[in-house]
Amino acid sequence: MVAIAATNLVKRYQDKLAVNDVSLDIGEDELLVLVGPSGCGKTTTLRMLVGLEPITSGTLRFGEKVVNEIRPKDRNVAMVFQDYAIFPHFTVYENIAYGMRARHENRALISERVPAAARMFRIDHLLKRKPRQLSGGERQRVALARALVRDASLYLYDEPLANLDAQLRHQAREDILLLHREKGRPSVYVTHDQSEAMALGDRIAVMRDGKIQQIGTGTELYDQPYSRFVAFFIGTPSINLFDAELRNNNGEIDIVTQAFTVRAADEMKEKIRGHIGRPVTLGLRPEDLHPPRNAPFPVTAENTIHGIVNVIEPTSTGCTVYLTTLGAEGQDFIATFKARLPASYIGKEVPLAVNRRKIQLFDAETERSLLYGPGIQF
Structure with a gap:
């Protein structure tokens, strides 16, 4: 009441x-x-x-x-x-x-x-x-x-x-x-x-x-x-945000950034199909990035990205890893692991498996989610 x-x-x-x-x-x-x-x-x-x-x-x-x-x-x-x-x-x-x-x-x-x-x-x-x-x-x-x-x-x-x-x-x-x-x-x-x-x-x-x-x-x-x-605003560490574009790939939808491409999960395709060819913002939570061998889902080239390890910060439950995407215009991002990553990985390129079902997508102009919520104007 x-x-x-x-x-x-x-x-x-x-x-x-x-x-x-x-x-x-x-x-x-x-x-x-x-x-x-x-x-x-x-x-x-x-x-x-x-x-x-x-x-x-x-x-x-x-x-x-x-x-x-x-x-x-x-x-x-x-x-x-x-x-x-x-x-x-x-x-x-x-x-x-x-x-x-x-x-x-x-x-x-x-x-x-x-x-x-x-x-x-x-x-x-x-x-x-x-x-x-x-x-x-x-x-x-x-x-x-x-x-x-x-x-x-x-x-x-x-x-x-x-x-x-x-x-x-x-x-x-x-x-x-x-x-x-x-x-x-x-x-x-x-x-x-x-x-x-x-x-x-x-x-x-x-x-x-x-x-x-x-x-x-x-x-x-x-x-x-x-x-x-x-x-x-909600989440610690904060969600990683990347400028991206949605592209059609033989009926599949690819989320393309400057540094990597991730395929959209099947269950979100109908919600985002109308934004193909338009700029979007891709959101990846740090805990949804996994070392491929420890990922609790199938890992393929369609959900694997790469980054250079800059800093490894041990935590009580594993570690927080600060990385930069590959390419001339590298972007910093964060991953959190449940296992400790040895310090020898600093400076090296590592693969990361993306949980595609946890991807967030936002309209680049309105900032509204393409996946959740009513069509309200912020």
């Missing part, structure tokens, strides 16, 4: 269109992540949800109630900010209790909920300390505990992990999921980190230039991107 519904939201600052016709639904216990580069409109969208930014046009509903003109304090929204927004002159206890006290809630309820929230986020031993005595991770947990003690209709997170180091970010993700499961209420999380979005979101909305490019699960965005931008 839909708990929050935004329909055709627009936010304009004089001549600047910050949010352009954004529509999304959030389920009763769903954690929706807004992800995109800086300046794409995700934080502005969040601020319209809470009421900190007036809506230029469009409709925002909490349940059946239109809340466009309702003040932030009357929307019953809990928000966790990037800079934590905790009071430096208050103790941890006072910071967690602040919202409840401001709403004049029962003292006994405050005394019960504040220590319980502090225990959940492992800061119950810090209740008498001031923020200056806390680490960044501890301050973040104070902000999360303050949100936990509220019975809000909507929980919002504005890049709350941006100021934490890598190790603390992983722990804080668990804390946020713990808070979300504890409350079971609709939540919206804003980040520019796609790996964070993939780890947290029930669904993810990818934004660019004030518009939503695609909404779906992490798997849907990764396997079936509607646009070149979504394909490139």
